[in-house]
Amino acid sequence: MTSTDGPTPGDDPVESERRALTNVAYRLLGSLTEAEDAVQEAYARWFELPAARRADIAAPGAWLTTVVSRVCLDQLRSARVRREQYVGEWIPEPVPVRAEWDAPPAGSAAGDPADRITLDESVEMAFLVVLDAMTPAERVAFLLHDVFRVPFGEIAEIVGRSPGACRELASAGRRRIGAARERGAGAPRRAAVVREFRQAWQAKDVGALARLLDGSVEAVADGGGRTQASPVPVRGRAQVAGFLVRLATRAGVLDLRERTVNGQPGLVALDGSEILSVYAFDIDDTGRIRRIWAVRNPDKLRPWAVAPDR
Numbered sequence: 001m002t003s004t005d006g007p008t009p010g011d012d013p014v015e016s017e018r019r020a021l022t023n024v025a026y027r028l029l030g031s032l033t034e035a036e037d038a039v040q041e042a043y044a045r046w047f048e049l050p051a052a053r054r055a056d057i058a059a060p061g062a063w064l065t066t067v068v069s070r071v072c073l074d075q076l077r078s079a080r081v082r083r084e085q086y087v088g089e090w091i092p093e094p095v096p097v098r099a100e101w102d103a104p105p106a107g108s109a110a111g112d113p114a115d116r117i118t119l120d121e122s123v124e125m126a127f128l129v130v131l132d133a134m135t136p137a138e139r140v141a142f143l144l145h146d147v148f149r150v151p152f153g154e155i156a157e158i159v160g161r162s163p164g165a166c167r168e169l170a171s172a173g174r175r176r177i178g179a180a181r182e183r184g185a186g187a188p189r190r191a192a193v194v195r196e197f198r199q200a201w202q203a204k205d206v207g208a209l210a211r212l213l214d215g216s217v218e219a220v221a222d223g224g225g226r227t228q229a230s231p232v233p234v235r236g237r238a239q240v241a242g243f244l245v246r247l248a249t250r251a252g253v254l255d256l257r258e259r260t261v262n263g264q265p266g267l268v269a270l271d272g273s274e275i276l277s278v279y280a281f282d283i284d285d286t287g288r289i290r291r292i293w294a295v296r297n298p299d300k301l302r303p304w305a306v307a308p309d310r
Contacts, residue, residue, distance in 0.1 A: 022116040028072040030092030042067040076136035087225030092128040119263030125280035142173025194265040209241040214288040224297030
């Protein structure tokens with residue numbers, strides 16, 4: 001390996017596995033930064049092997065996936081302890097779509113991990129939030145089998161349980177997903193609702209906001225103790241609408257951009273070229289917003305940093 005970014009495609013054919021490995025690690029951890037670290041660790045272990053040992057491995061991609069999954073499982077177990085010390089609510093790190101910005105990300109470089117994430121339903125914020133409620137073993141077994149089609153025999157080696165036990169873990173994870181996920185609006189409807197929400201919020205129109213919210217709507221903010229954010233979720237149509245208008249009043253002029261967040265319509269709040277917050281939404285099939293996730297922790301917004309518009 002010639003740099004911290006790993007080998008180039010010309011150095012070793014296993015580099016072609018980086019995209020797949022990043023996709024696995026991000027879904028397991030809910031963090032781009034930690035996912036990249038896990039992938040780097042897997043590559044480090046690969047290149048530490050003697051050349052003869054590497055040559056004997058028939059499927060390097062499977063070997064690397066196993067190592068990444070084990071690294072992620074260890075991180076998930078330790079994360080439960082770290083979360084107890086986390087200030088306020090914890091929300092998975094949001095993923096941007098670079099092409100939507102008028103200017104390139106500040107300090108960005110080719111091979112950014114955000115560009116390697118496949119934006120399908122398994123990275124939607126609602127999906128990731130449910131994953132975060134699973135036990136580490138459930139999350140690994142469910143994702144590897146149901147999303148990445150890894151056989152239970154291989155998952156058993158990663159989790160340290162029997163194939164039958166891993167099958168039960170995946171089934172438990174599947175039940176959690178089924179119980180938590182409700183039918184949502186289609187993509188065009190979601191985009192329209194987010195646009196109406198943006199306009200109502202910028203206009204500080206509490207009535208218009210309330211009409212877009214489900215009666216049991218919940219708004220969750222993640223500041224991580226790094227910036228101001230509500231330490232507890234705000235619940236209820238009137239409470240959330242009023243809270244949003246108070247925020248807009250304090251801010252004065254809201255610069256909100258409609259952007260894709262984890263593959264779904266979302267919003268980004270800016271102050272000049274500085275990203276203040278990224279908003280993701282869960283919208284039901286009637287067009288009502290059930291949940292709002294506001295990521296404000298600057299550490300989680302680094303992939304969104306943009307240069308001033310040209």
